[in-house]
Amino acid sequence: MTGEDWHVVWFTAWVSASSTLAILPFGLALAWVLARRNWPGKSLLETFVSLPLVMPPVATGLILLKILGRRGAIGGWFHDQFNLDIIFTWRAVLIALGVMSFPLLVHFARVAFEEVNPRLEQIARTLGAGGWRVFFTITLPLAARGITAGLILAFARALGEFGATIMVAGNIPGKTSTLSLSIFQNVQLGEDSHAFRLLGVSVVLAFAAVWSSQFLMHRKCKTK
Amino acid sequence: MSLLLKNVSLPLAHFTLKVDFEVRSRVTAVFGPSGAGKTSLLDLVAGLRAARSAFIQLDDCVLTDTAKSISVPVHQRGIGYVPQDLALFPHLSVRRNLLYGRKSGGAGDPLFSFEHVTDVLEIQPLVSRGVTELSGGEKQRVALARALLASPRLLLLDEPLASLDSPLKEKIIPYLSRIRDEFRIPTLCVTHDRFEALALADEIVVLVDGRVVQTGPVPEVFTRPANAEVARLVAIETLQPGSVIRMSEGLATVSVNRVTLTALAPAATSHEVLVCIRGEDVILQRDAASASSVRNRLSARVLSLRPQGALVRVELDAGFPLFALVTRSACAELNLREGEPITALIKAPAIHLVPR
Numbered sequence: 001m002t003g004e005d006w007h008v009v010w011f012t013a014w015v016s017a018s019s020t021l022a023i024l025p026f027g028l029a030l031a032w033v034l035a036r037r038n039w040p041g042k043s044l045l046e047t048f049v050s051l052p053l054v055m056p057p058v059a060t061g062l063i064l065l066k067i068l069g070r071r072g073a074i075g076g077w078f079h080d081q082f083n084l085d086i087i088f089t090w091r092a093v094l095i096a097l098g099v100m101s102f103p104l105l106v107h108f109a110r111v112a113f114e115e116v117n118p119r120l121e122q123i124a125r126t127l128g129a130g131g132w133r134v135f136f137t138i139t140l141p142l143a144a145r146g147i148t149a150g151l152i153l154a155f156a157r158a159l160g161e162f163g164a165t166i167m168v169a170g171n172i173p174g175k176t177s178t179l180s181l182s183i184f185q186n187v188q189l190g191e192d193s194h195a196f197r198l199l200g201v202s203v204v205l206a207f208a209a210v211w212s213s214q215f216l217m218h219r220k221c222k223t224k
Numbered sequence: 225m226s227l228l229l230k231n232v233s234l235p236l237a238h239f240t241l242k243v244d245f246e247v248r249s250r251v252t253a254v255f256g257p258s259g260a261g262k263t264s265l266l267d268l269v270a271g272l273r274a275a276r277s278a279f280i281q282l283d284d285c286v287l288t289d290t291a292k293s294i295s296v297p298v299h300q301r302g303i304g305y306v307p308q309d310l311a312l313f314p315h316l317s318v319r320r321n322l323l324y325g326r327k328s329g330g331a332g333d334p335l336f337s338f339e340h341v342t343d344v345l346e347i348q349p350l351v352s353r354g355v356t357e358l359s360g361g362e363k364q365r366v367a368l369a370r371a372l373l374a375s376p377r378l379l380l381l382d383e384p385l386a387s388l389d390s391p392l393k394e395k396i397i398p399y400l401s402r403i404r405d406e407f408r409i410p411t412l413c414v415t416h417d418r419f420e421a422l423a424l425a426d427e428i429v430v431l432v433d434g435r436v437v438q439t440g441p442v443p444e445v446f447t448r449p450a451n452a453e454v455a456r457l458v459a460i461e462t463l464q465p466g467s468v469i470r471m472s473e474g475l476a477t478v479s480v481n482r483v484t485l486t487a488l489a490p491a492a493t494s495h496e497v498l499v500c501i502r503g504e505d506v507i508l509q510r511d512a513a514s515a516s517s518v519r520n521r522l523s524a525r526v527l528s529l530r531p532q533g534a535l536v537r538v539e540l541d542a543g544f545p546l547f548a549l550v551t552r553s554a555c556a557e558l559n560l561r562e563g564e565p566i567t568a569l570i571k572a573p574a575i576h577l578v579p580r
Contacts, residue, residue, distance in 0.1 A: 122272045123311040125298040127325035127374045137324075141315045 001197055004173065005182075009201050012179040015090060016158035019097035020151060023105055027154075028147070031109035032139070036118075052164075053103040061167025064096060068168060092169040093176050100161050101154035108153065112146020113139065152213045156206055179205075225250065225410030227269070227378065230279040236264055241275075241434035251404050251411045253425035253442065255418075257457065261434040262414040263308070266380045269412065270305045271298040282378055304376030304409070308383045310367040312355040318366055319351040325374025335375040336407060344406050345369045345399055361392045365399055372407055379403075381413040385420055394490065397423050397579070418446065418458055422498055422578045430454050443498075461503035461537070461547035465580070468495055475519075476577060483543035486519040487575035494579030503537065503549030505574035509567045510558055519572040522546070526564050529555065536560075542568055 052060045068075040068086040078084045086092050124134045162180040169176035179202050186195035226248050234241040241261040254262050267273040280288040287296045342348045345365040385393045428445045430438045438450040443463050449455035466480040476489040524542035536555040538548040
């Protein structure tokens, strides 16, 4: 493993974890609204949120490229206001990973919220707890296992993301290169042994993430 | 306490809950068959459901007034609610469940101390346990204590005994009576069990298909049902105060107006009881019969005969007023006439003793 390889590993782990944490509050808010509220046209929002899960990742990447580019609605505004570029920077990687793993988090968190008996929340309110207190002391702890599962899957999805990332961030060594992009590039260049070393690291990272979360969840159950 | 519900209208799956009543007693039973809208009524009072129209006032505080778009938020109503499934928080210990309502309000001193409530309900030894380790009866007491510790102005109990089996039910009733007598919190208690209502409530609201069909003091409603529907639901023709003289081998000897009766012993020991006998459980017989398994054989006199559909309601003087329901044909065969003597037979299990 070269220094550049370690940089790729570190960057991938960091940007995946950051994107997962960044989507957490929005994902939980949306999941809660979908689980607990009804309104006409709710299914449209549900479909829209699920789109990145079913669309080709490259297509999602293309949409992001258009929106986040200097001439795009969001990218243009950032460029004009802050002289900040998104495309082909780590920010683009972060956004691409977040967008691609968002539906998984929302799906799992929504199921977890739906499994919390609403009667428990209602009774907590009769005991004098306001909406936020009910959410943080009843809903969230009872949905924690499902949400944790959603977070792990979102993180794992981010670790392996390829299509959307390469569209919006390219594969710039030392800048936007992630594990998946590096493996692909090494295979393209015929450096299979290099690719296999990175593959090994991917397996270790994924294994560590899933195993440690399972360990945490078991410990949580025992301390209850 | 006064709880006023006016112009309440709430569409439910099969009918619209429409109620209009006021209760002033300490414990009021909302009585009715399953699916009559009882739980929805409690939800409305607690603010957990929004009615199409409603005016709900507790003492001098308007909780809901749809005409003026007033609806006090659930967490500011100060109404304790023990639902049928108890809704104990499974991820919290018994102690944290009990203290959940304590941390919220903050305003004013709590009505009762933690020690007092846990003492009365005998849950002191349980506080460090997890709620999943509790038995059914223990869970029930913890849920009651949790509601009380939040210092409610009104307590709503939804079928507090429905999920318990018979022996456990009889163990919980004394705790509910203690809550009534010790903490003196106005209570609205949903039930479909006549004896539960008799044991706990002062007043009763009979609800059928979303409509109030009768309200009044419990003994009055039970002995003088307003119509055939209420009669079918609640009627216990004979309700007499009595005193338990002795208990042995699962049987209780009770004195009612100096007449001794044998009944099954209630689980809760109480000297003063309400003796309940349904009219259809009283058998009338002409001759002083030979030996039989019936434990109560009373010499009585027919006071009046009142036809009720296919049946005749026979009022008897057996040393206390006793009512029997017999078919018209039986009445003719026995040649029952006012003023004549007759023997009334009642099996011991047909006499229900409700501790008072």
